[in-house]
Amino acid sequence: MSHLQNNELALDIRGLRKSYDDGIEALKGVDLQVASGDFFALLGPNGAGKSTLIGIVASLVRKSSGSVSVYGHSIDKDPNAVRAHIGLVPQEFNFNVFESVMDVVTNSAGYHGIRRAEALERAEYYLDLLDLWGKRKDMSRTLSGGMKRRLMIARSLVHDPLLLILDEPTAGVDIEIRRSMWEFLQRINDEGKTIVLTTHYLEEAEALCRNVAVIDQGDVIRQGAVSNLLTEAITQTFIFDLENPQDLKLQDLPAFDAAEQTGALLQGSAGDGITLRWRENGQLEAELPRGAVLNPLFDLLGYQQVRVASMRTKANRLETFFLQLVDANDATADATPAVPSRESSVQESRP
Ligand SMILES: Nc1ncnc2c1ncn2[C@@H]1O[C@H](COP(=O)(O)OP(=O)(O)OP(=O)(O)O)[C@@H](O)[C@H]1O
Ligand SMILES: [Mg+2]
Secondary structure, rough: OOOOHHEEEEEEEEEEEEEEEEEEEEEEEEEHHHHHEEEEEOOOOOOOHHHHHHHHHHOOOOOEEEEEEOOOOOOOHHHHHHHHHHEOOOOOOOOOOEEEEHHHHHHHHOOOOOOOOHHHHHHHHHHOOOOOOOHOOOOOOOHHHHHHHHHHHHHOOOOOOOOOEEEEOOOOOHHHHHHHHHHHHHHHHHOOEEEEEEEEOOOHHHHHHOOOEEEEEOOOEEEEEHHOOOOOOEEEEEEEOOHHHOOOOOOOOEEOOOOOOOOEOOOOOOOOOEEEEOOOOOOOOEEEEOOOOOHHHHHHHHHHOOOOEEEEEOOOOOOOOOHHHHHHOOOOOOOOOOOOOOOOOOOOOOO
């Protein structure tokens, strides 16, 4: 990013630190640059410091040290310019729930000094695009969770900011609405707005974003193009329930690890490097490197006449991704996993 001039940066964060009053060091010297026009994802496990970072950029949280500029305007020296350039969709709902949908949007425009006629025009444009126009007279308290989130997006855009920052915009939003929000965000990015979002969905970052930063325990541990980062070193683990596990003879495989008595490496034409091991409860676990396919495993299961009752992913890909990055970056022995390993079905790991 060093080739970029400052005026091409939508967001320029240098040496940003934040210690909360209780002593928690939420940010430990973060450097982050987002180019104008970019679609940027901030990834990180719970408590990584994402919302703290966003809060500082939006002047809702006071930094301890470091500098933040938005389109060349320092949050310390020129907070009004920064405010005008940023549209913020916070993680928590924070509008007045007793106002109508229309009022939530237009009152925010008023706060930013936008003329009433212009505010009404933009409100109509964004409420329509976000499928809330029919709800404009309803008290915002009566909206569903997904509608409330879209209302916050409409509100964040009414003063026509250059940089839109969304803190987990699709959390708790159903698949259909999530897809339509993706389309909406893609559209306004195409129209020229810079977008920074946080998400726990790897698929979301992959579908939308060009660049990502991975933040863990207050440090940016990776930064780069999505296409490079997310395809790097991601393995995926599947768990199989077998109807007749006793018929699967892992020990017959050439690369069976006799010392461990549990694991075997499946060497297949297209699927080199699938690691197989038995779990304590008798289920089969298969770990696949990037780009590997499951066919050789199914061939083996078929050949040994083992029937698969069901399969699922062991953890969602983002969690696996975090764990691998954190493991790789944090070689200290006392490190606890940043994200607890949870098991989820294939469906649940998709947005
Ligand atoms: N107001 C606060 N006072 C004290 N500590 C805080 C405050 N807000 C956040 N923290 C702490 O700072 C750290 C980072 O929190 P933050 O909310 O920025 O994480 P996050 O990456 O947004 O997590 P999540 O994915 O769960 O939203 C956590 O340890 C959190 O407990
Ligand atoms: Mg957060």
